[in-house]
Amino acid sequence: MSEKKAYPLRINAIVLDAMQRWADDELRSLNAQIEYVLRDALRRQGRLKADPPPEPPVE
Template identity: 75%
Template sequence: MAAEKKAYPLRISAAVLEAVQRWSEDELRSVNAQIEYLLRDALRKAGRLKPARPDPVEDDE
């Protein structure tokens, strides 16, 4: 089941947005996905986000 997504307006400096846009292009992500990735990574490193439970892997055998 996918996590619920909520819209949130974000004010960001032009320089930071341009850097995130370039980075998102390098990573083949949308700017929104890149910002969410960066936030999740920072939260995880700070111990503020519980680790995501991996999806169960089904054997093809």
């Protein structure tokens, strides 16, 4: 699993409220939704490699 780092984020209240509603609709925490949106944007711009596929279970 990748390392997680805390980062204080200053964000417009309207944007934060919209992100919270979106997170609620997707059954994610606000933090997970923000990370999801950031990862998606980074992948689309070619700035983040796609996550490697999960390893098959060991039998």
